[in-house]
Amino acid sequence: MLDLAIRQTLGAFTLDIAFTAEERGVTALFGRSGSGKTSVINAIAGLTRPDAGHIRIGDTLFFDSARRIDIPVEKRRIGYVFQDARLFPHMTVRSNLEFGLRRVPAVERHIAFGPVVELLGLGHLLDRRPRGLSGGEKQRVAFGRALLAQPRLLLMDEPMASLDTARKAEIMPYIERLRDEMNIPIVMVSHALDEVVRLATTMVLIGEGRVRAVGPVGAVMGRLDLSAVTGAQDAGTVLDLTVERHVPDDGLTVLAFDGGHLTVPRVERAPGASVRLHIHARDVIVALQQPVGVSVRNALAATVVEIAESGPSSADVRLAVGGSFLIARITRAAVRELGLTPGRPVVALVKGIAFGPGSIGAPAEGRRIVDV
Ligand SMILES: Nc1ncnc2c1ncn2[C@@H]1O[C@H](COP(=O)(O)OP(=O)(O)OP(=O)(O)O)[C@@H](O)[C@H]1O
Secondary structure (H helix, E strand, O other), X not given: OEEEEEEEEEOOEEEEEEEEEOOOOEEEEEOOOOOOHHHHHHHHHOOOOOOEEEEEEOXXXXXXXOOOEEOOXXXXXXXXXXXXXOOOOOOOHHHHHHHXXXXXXXXXXXXXXXXXXXXXXXXXXXXXXXXXOOHHHHHHHHHHHHHHOOOOEEEEEOOOOOOOHHHHHHHHHHHHHHHHHOOOOEEEEEOOHHHHHHHOOEEEEEEOOEEEEEEOHHHHHOOHHHHHHHOHHHOEEEEEEEEEEEEHHHOEEEXXXXXXXXXXEOOOOOOOOEEEEEEEHHHEXXXXXXXXXXXXXXXXXXXXXXXXXXXXXXXXXXXEEOOEEEEEEEEHHHHHHHOOOOOOEEEEEEOEEEXXXXXXXXXXXXXXXXXX
């Protein structure tokens, strides 16, 4: 368990953050620029000291003001990956990686060189110097160097912010492997929703130095009251689905979740694999009954849960679909004419699904919306 509660005054800014998250996977701190994300991970790293509070990772107490505990930076065993890779330019990739390893006594090394090189696909780069590497390759080396220092926790501050869309799509699977195959908790800072949607196990939404929401990505994204914090344009939800089967003749894949099925353009994953999709509110339509004679293929039985105004003429309607949620952005006039109220059974039509760095099965060229 990550357990953090800190108060810290930074000039005119006050950070007052408290959350717990499971240790497994990626905890993503998401929020606008200046909301306090970097200040939180600097406190976790021990680079700054909160005025009060505690920071605990599993059994290890890094900081506790009441008990006067403040483990120094070098004893925290925390790997820190920055936006820019910060590799040693005069050293080869191999030497950069070995630098991480050499910082730890041999008996305490449980993460070995070979598996890290394999995990991050660095084998063919070992004799090169950073100068000739792409941004994404440099970041992979930075991940490797951090891992080989045998961290208790890995911090990543906007690790993809300096990469273009194609490079980002290239590096995301490596971060997923890191998340899924190494038993190291990751705390990542991001202001890019697509990264959070794809990578986060727990999402911590931060606004003006406070935690606005915390929980699984789908649950946080599905809250209507938070669209001002997440960014109104990004309103939508996240569904976790499983590949059920492919329909080769039509180039389609059928995905299953607790609310039914979605048919989408072919996803290059084997049946049984998990897929996370970001479904924008603007791509969901509400109907009172199963429509006939429409091109949209995905119609899901749903119940209206909540309705909130989202613009001068629009409303966001939160729909329960099985145990999951969708948000539909429709006109307020439509809410009135259809007589939508909480509890009303409806049909949710999903007319588009965003495939991009934020969706698994993303095409390498980056983000695109597919009508389904
Ligand atoms: N040492 C400091 N002294 C004064 N103000 C500070 C200090 N450190 C941070 N701040 C202020 O605290 C606020 C939060 O900064 P922080 O870097 O944590 O935000 P952020 O969410 O990571 O933003 P970004 O995404 O732009 O990096 C900012 O207004 C910043 O100017």
